[in-house]
Amino acid sequence: MEELFKYIPFLIPIAVIQLALLASAVVHILRHNSFRFGNRLMWLIICVAVNIIGPVLYFVIGKGDD
């Protein structure tokens, strides 16, 4: 446990970023219906399952232009 406390100053901000990315990506997926490839379910799974990289991938290559 003591080992873990050393990393608290990192863990909290990283968790905040991850949750913010996840929330914005999920909201965006649910409100838009155009994807460059794949479908809504696929992107939802990617965003939820892959921390940080999933939402970033969605915004970079998955989001369709509208």
Place this chain on the structure above:
Amino acid sequence: MIRQFQALSKKEFYESAATFRLYILLAVFLLFGMLSPLIAKATPDLLAAIDTGMVIEMPEPTALDSWTQFFKNVAQMGMIILVILYSGIMSNEFSKGTLVNLLTKGLSRSVVILAKFVAASIVWLASYLICLGTCWAYTIYFWGSVEISNAFLTFAAPWLFGEILIALLMLGGTIFSNVYGSLFTCFAAVVVLNAISLIPKASRYNPASLAGGTLALIAGAGEPSQFIPAMVVGAVLAAGLVVATIEVFKRKRV
């Protein structure tokens, strides 16, 4: 001219916010700023936690390890993300035809390129400063204040390399009118620059050494004067690429 420039760069900022480019870049670089000291700090603990039966002697991590990670992350992953996010900087305008109306109403073509370049540079600078600031703060938190010699030169170099990449993306996008043209130009130029650095005499003037090479300065090895020629060449190259982009764009049918 000035008003056109202001209006267009404002439009660029709104665009990067609307396409989430701005937020992604800021978030990713904030993460890199945190991850670099974290990886440096946690590596011995991680290795200890994996019980392989082997005894791996790890020296106590230092602030230098944290900066090594910083340069690695920014110079590799950071640049790749910058390039991917900005790969559509010119081609989106061509494919959607959004510039046609503005240009026929008399918007200067050089203003278009300059505004795009400056807006992208400011976003890149902001992301880079956030990354640097976070890494700096955590490094001081864990290892106490560390004297960094030639800090400005050391940290300005990767930023300058990013500027070259943005200029390359714009030139490629203007010539080929699509995303792949941008990416290809950028990739080809990086390959060429890295090939040049194989020649020992040329490597001193090679902007490729800007991406991660100045790390040696923090470690106390290497002279700052070693990197100044590369910095000058890099700055001239970035400016030259922007001018070339303007010239190509002036001759282009939109």
